[in-house]
Amino acid sequence: METLLPKFDSVFSIDCVIFGFDEGELKILLIERNEEPFKNWWALPGYMVEQDESIDHAAERILYELTGLRGIYMDQFYTFGDVNRHPQGRVITVAYYAMLRLSGNKELKPVSNYASKAVWIPVKDLPKLAFDHEKIFAQGFEKIRNKISYQPIAFELLPEKFTLTQLQNLYEVILNKKLDKRNFRKKMLNYGILKELDEKQKGVSYRAAKLYKFDRRKYSKLFQKELTFGR
Amino acid sequence: METLLPKFDSVFSIDCVIFGFDEGELKILLIERNEEPFKNWWALPGYMVEQDESIDHAAERILYELTGLRGIYMDQFYTFGDVNRHPQGRVITVAYYAMLRLSGNKELKPVSNYASKAVWIPVKDLPKLAFDHEKIFAQGFEKIRNKISYQPIAFELLPEKFTLTQLQNLYEVILNKKLDKRNFRKKMLNYGILKELDEKQKGVSYRAAKLYKFDRRKYSKLFQKELTFGR
DNA sequence: AATATAGTGTGTATTTTTTACACTAAGTAA
DNA sequence: TTACTTAGTGTAAAAAATACACACTATATT
16 A cells, blocks of 8 residues: 555754853854855754654754764754745754753864864854754753753753852843852752762862762752642 | 755655544544555655655644644654655655644534545544654654643643543553542642633533633743753 | 633732841860 | 952751541431
């Protein structure tokens, strides 16, 4: 039966909204396109999905080819399917996002030549982007802002060891809102998902703060669905 | 420049996970397929998107053609892109969901003949479904369960006038959890998004309950993002 | 008319969570 | 030693969440 039916092929793409946090600034990973259309424009890392790969796999591959970043786990957040979003025809795109720690300064080096370079750009200096990528970016930002307010995912953006002040700064940047220091600390420490280390910050010209680590095991226990409504 | 570039066409589909609530049961809208592959199987209402329509528009059109339901607003929730999810080739599908009031018994009548019929099936009696539709359904159910616990969207499933007990039953069905009557009422009434009516339930063989209406205006004011973290 | 039945409707005390708020301690640099 | 800068800390008040049980009322049944 199957052989009598027409065969389908498709063209669709993946775009990645990758956030990083560095020097107190929230950044986003962009590439400079080296291909028409929009050659030499800034764009989100994104490309066509192959016929024989799942979209999740494509996301990883594409991010690697365009930026050199490897094995980054991303979550899908929305699919953009306006008719004219791509000048060459009907191309819908599935958007993924991730949050990365920038410490260690992983090098960015496109592996394919679809991109001429890949760089971290502060979110507040976002340039004009190719296609509908500004819209995609905006929705991705919205997504993490939402998510961070009910799941402490911010750790993914910080170095492995961090101070509470750094953590708070990050929350403030994403939520675009000042937070109270004492309440913030109380709340975070109460979650019980931070390990206090015996180490202190180094190289600062003032009192050094304690360093903390994120305790992934306790975290996943804590956030296996906890809903409102008592019994 | 554009004319030198290859033209792209694509094949992709929409699937709809539509919830209804009737006689104390949560139901889902299914069709019986009248086309290969999976002819005569149960399936979610879904079909291919046309080249010249946005995916949001396609969702509405497809739901109408397969079930006769018109102008239903749906939200996208996930895109399924495994390589072998469709036997005829590479077809990714964008899944949408909606919650509907079943009162008034809108008639279900496929307008195209891709479906031989469309019916409401209790979620607890879900049959075997075509393609990967069971997976899609499960993720859609997860979605509303999640959503209902931070936004009172349950009204969309109830008739325009409803009793607090009906509302509570619905929450209990979706959350799969018994709730305390007094606390539930206190909480709901405190939101201030219910209008108490001068009417009472009719045709019951016990004390009739007051009827309420959902106050959409107050609701949208209340739920314009309210995040945790004080100041 | 009396009674059984089934769901409606209500209040309070306790605990937990959230919020507001300001000063001292520690380390570095001059 | 002093000036500077950030780290670190507690409490009281308000708000929200929770646990819990019984009398009321409309109808159907006899």
